[in-house]
Amino acid sequence: MGEEEGLHQTPFLDTMFVRGLKRKCFDGEEDIEGTLAGIKAIPSYNLQRQSLLDMSLVKLQLCHMLVEPNLCRSVLIANTVRQIQEEMTQDGTWQMINTQSTGQASLDRLVSTDILCRSSRDHQAEGKHGPAYGTFNKDFESDQAQDNSETMSTASAVQTPRNLQSNVWEMESPQENKGNFQKSLDQIFETLENKSPNTVEDLFSEVDNSYYDLDTMLTGMMSNTKMGHCDSLETFPSPTNTASNSNCKSDLNDLDHIVEILVES
Amino acid sequence: MEGENICEVDSGDGLGADIISTVEFNHTGELLATGDKGGRVVIFQREPESKNEPYNQGEYNVYSTFQSHEPEFDYLKSLEIEEKINKIKWLPQQNAAHSLLSTNDKTIKLWKITERDKRPEGYNLKDEEGKLKDLSTVTSLQVPVLKPMDLMVEVTPRRIFANGHTYHVNSISVNSDCETYMSADDLRINLWHLAITDRSFNIVDIKPANMEDLTEVITASEFHPHHCNLFVYSSSKGSLRLCDMRASALCDKHSKLYEEPEDPSNRSFFSEIISSVSDVKFSHSGRYMLTRDYLTVKVWDLNMETKPVETYQVHDYLRSKLCSLYENDCIFDKFECAWNGSDSVIMTGAYNNFFRMFDRNTKRDVTLEASRESSKPRAILKPRRVCVGGKRRKDDISVDSLDFTKKILHTAWHPTENIIAIAATNNLYIFQDKVNSEMH
Numbered sequence: 034m035g036e037e038e039g040l041h042q043t044p045f046l047d048t049m050f051v052r053g054l055k056r057k058c059f060d061g062e063e064d065i066e067g068t069l070a071g072i073k074a075i076p077s078y079n080l081q082r083q084s085l086l087d088m089s090l091v092k093l094q095l096c097h098m099l100v101e102p103n104l105c106r107s108v109l110i111a112n113t114v115r116q117i118q119e120e121m122t123q124d125g126t127w128q129m130i131n132t133q134s135t136g137q138a139s140l141d142r143l144v145s146t147d148i149l150c151r152s153s154r155d156h157q158a159e160g161k162h163g164p165a166y167g168t169f170n171k172d173f174e175s176d177q178a179q180d181n182s183e184t185m186s187t188a189s190a191v192q193t194p195r196n197l198q199s200n201v202w203e204m205e206s207p208q209e210n211k212g213n214f215q216k217s218l219d220q221i222f223e224t225l226e227n228k229s230p231n232t233v234e235d236l237f238s239e240v241d242n243s244y245y246d247l248d249t250m251l252t253g254m255m256s257n258t259k260m261g262h263c264d265s266l267e268t269f270p271s272p273t274n275t276a277s278n279s280n281c282k283s284d285l286n287d288l289d290h291i292v293e294i295l296v297e298s
Numbered sequence: 299m300e301g302e303n304i305c306e307v308d309s310g311d312g313l314g315a316d317i318i319s320t321v322e323f324n325h326t327g328e329l330l331a332t333g334d335k336g337g338r339v340v341i342f343q344r345e346p347e348s349k350n351e352p353y354n355q356g357e358y359n360v361y362s363t364f365q366s367h368e369p370e371f372d373y374l375k376s377l378e379i380e381e382k383i384n385k386i387k388w389l390p391q392q393n394a395a396h397s398l399l400s401t402n403d404k405t406i407k408l409w410k411i412t413e414r415d416k417r418p419e420g421y422n423l424k425d426e427e428g429k430l431k432d433l434s435t436v437t438s439l440q441v442p443v444l445k446p447m448d449l450m451v452e453v454t455p456r457r458i459f460a461n462g463h464t465y466h467v468n469s470i471s472v473n474s475d476c477e478t479y480m481s482a483d484d485l486r487i488n489l490w491h492l493a494i495t496d497r498s499f500n501i502v503d504i505k506p507a508n509m510e511d512l513t514e515v516i517t518a519s520e521f522h523p524h525h526c527n528l529f530v531y532s533s534s535k536g537s538l539r540l541c542d543m544r545a546s547a548l549c550d551k552h553s554k555l556y557e558e559p560e561d562p563s564n565r566s567f568f569s570e571i572i573s574s575v576s577d578v579k580f581s582h583s584g585r586y587m588l589t590r591d592y593l594t595v596k597v598w599d600l601n602m603e604t605k606p607v608e609t610y611q612v613h614d615y616l617r618s619k620l621c622s623l624y625e626n627d628c629i630f631d632k633f634e635c636a637w638n639g640s641d642s643v644i645m646t647g648a649y650n651n652f653f654r655m656f657d658r659n660t661k662r663d664v665t666l667e668a669s670r671e672s673s674k675p676r677a678i679l680k681p682r683r684v685c686v687g688g689k690r691r692k693d694d695i696s697v698d699s700l701d702f703t704k705k706i707l708h709t710a711w712h713p714t715e716n717i718i719a720i721a722a723t724n725n726l727y728i729f730q731d732k733v734n735s736e737m738h
Binding site: 101108 | 377
């Protein structure tokens with residue numbers, strides 16, 4: 034993040050978020066049309082909130098550096114996202130995800146977030162362990178009428194601008210992989226605490242050293258990720274943003290998953 | 299409050315490894331230790347005051363420099379372990395040697411600092427360079443005598459406390475019993491005995507069974523200065539927990555919980571983030587605690603859990619800029635705070651190389667700047683002001699002109715005198731209150 038940018042990028046957002054004033058929730062489309070009239074008009078609260086949500090998700094995605102991410106920062110960002118989720122739930126600003134194109138676009142974001150925030154260790158260890166984990170899976174299954182893998186392979190076609198590696202999409206059951214991942218990490222943490230070298234040896238057999246794959250994915254991802262969301266609001270928001278409100282729920286269902294990923298990693 | 303600069307030490311070319319990451323006076327104030335991002339520790343020693351040169355009184359000069367931690371690689375997680383020194387704590391001095399604990403994210407080390415200022419001369423069996431003498435040349439015996447030599451400071455690692463922490467260590471604190479100390483990471487606090495390195499006792503564990511449920515982490519912790527059974531730890535949600543080790547082995551249940559209810563009129567998406575406590579310090583008296591969150595410093599009475607007894611605004615003009623500060627990550631900066639020796643003044647850092655002092659008795663506060671321009675030796679510090687629009691005086695700085703890359707995160711106050719150490723990125727400033735020093 035460019036610290037040297039100082040305070041100049043988000044004057045509008047700052048105004049909005051000063052006292053946390055809750056504005057009446059308007060339909061997203063009307064807000065856009067309203068602000069279409071004047072380039073200098075302050076973006077709607079919903080757009081502001083969405084921008085904050087996007088910014089937070091990007092921050093979580095960028096948590097994989099060479100050094101372990103700062104857990105406190107990650108937890109605070111995740112809590113912020115959760116807060117936005119709760120408010121959006123109360124406002125009713127998000128709709129149930131259906132299988133339209135916007136739904137699939139939101140899936141893209143959901144899954145790509147998954148890819149980025151998760152170490153690539155487990156993506157080759159398929160189907161080793163059974164139990165699905167995380168509310169991510171429960172929410173996902175409850176919202177989706179159809180099969181997960183089916184939806185994902187459809188989404189991969191939409192995903193082309195994002196340059197994700199194809200082997201990522203070959204996962205049969207991402208839930209199981211995550212279950213394996215979490216179990217491995219729990220074992221790792223317990224091992225570190227108990228300092229018993231024997232289990233460490235066992236763990237090495239499950240750890241996948243395809244870190245370089247993650248680098249490639251990240252590189253591809255970064256070229257497409259919008260930085261400085263606050264900046265984009267000062268120029269006028271493009272019509273594609275109207276779909277962003279309906280993306281909320283997928284983002285927010287994704288939240289628990291993200292939280293787990295980021296704190297595990 | 300006037301200040302007079304004693305010395306400014308520029309420890310490098312600002313490439314990053316020289317960024318000072320912690321500052322700590324020892325218990326007498328004679329020594330001042332700094333740790334940096336490159337894993338080095340630099341110790342300064344105060345020159346004794348000399349009547350011959352009254353203007354050179356009490357300058358701090360470099361006493362010793364050593365490499366405390368090296369970068370490591372965690373092969374299990376494929377992650378680097380930074381060598382940055384997160385905290386230094388001095389042990390109370392028990393003999394001629396000085397000892398301190400230094401820690402990075404994972405490993406705590408105990409260092410012993412000794413002086414050597416004499417050496418024996420006049421050996422019978424070896425000559426001045428240490429080579430064995432030809433015995434045939436030895437005609438008489440002499441008793442070796444100790445002769446003075448140039449002072450040599452030796453630093454040796456005496457203990458290495460490793461493998462105690464899965465998460466990043468954010469604080470260490472030596473117990474008043476001088477036998478144990480604790481180290482805290484994001485989720486756990488361990489109790490160590492200074493002489494035992496292969497095991498530690500876990501006294502706080504807030505890791506949830508399901509990591510998805512994690513919403514709060516430990517941000518700082520400290521032992522009570524007098525009661526060896528009491529310690530406090532702060533959280534990212536703005537609460538303080540005072541724990542009594544006599545109550546149970548695992549101190550997950552606090553004895554007292556200090557939490558201020560949220561102000562509903564100030565509520566925003568950033569409320570939780572700015573309430574996260576970045577530092578907690580007991581007063582010297584042990585009666586109060588000082589906490590720092592993003593915009594304020596608060597004084598808590600140990601006997602009152604419902605709210606702090608005093609709240610001071612450090613830079614409230616940032617309240618309307620929180621979104622920008624969230625975007626550039628400044629909102630996550632962890633500022634420290636400090637008491638003076640008599641617990642009457644508290645100090646903390648801010649941006650633009652400003653630092654703030656609050657007098658608890660007079661309720662007056664001052665903003666000062668640590669910069670090369672204003673810090674010629676024996677220069678008087680000029681109070682600074684940040685203007686928020688409205689009336690603007692000459693020399694005021696507007697909020698939008700503040701330099702957010704110049705942050706004073708680490709400050710320390712001499713235990714008894716009005717001498718403060720300010721770390722500004724890779725520069726160390728030491729200021730002394732001139733007024734007091736003139737009172738004989």
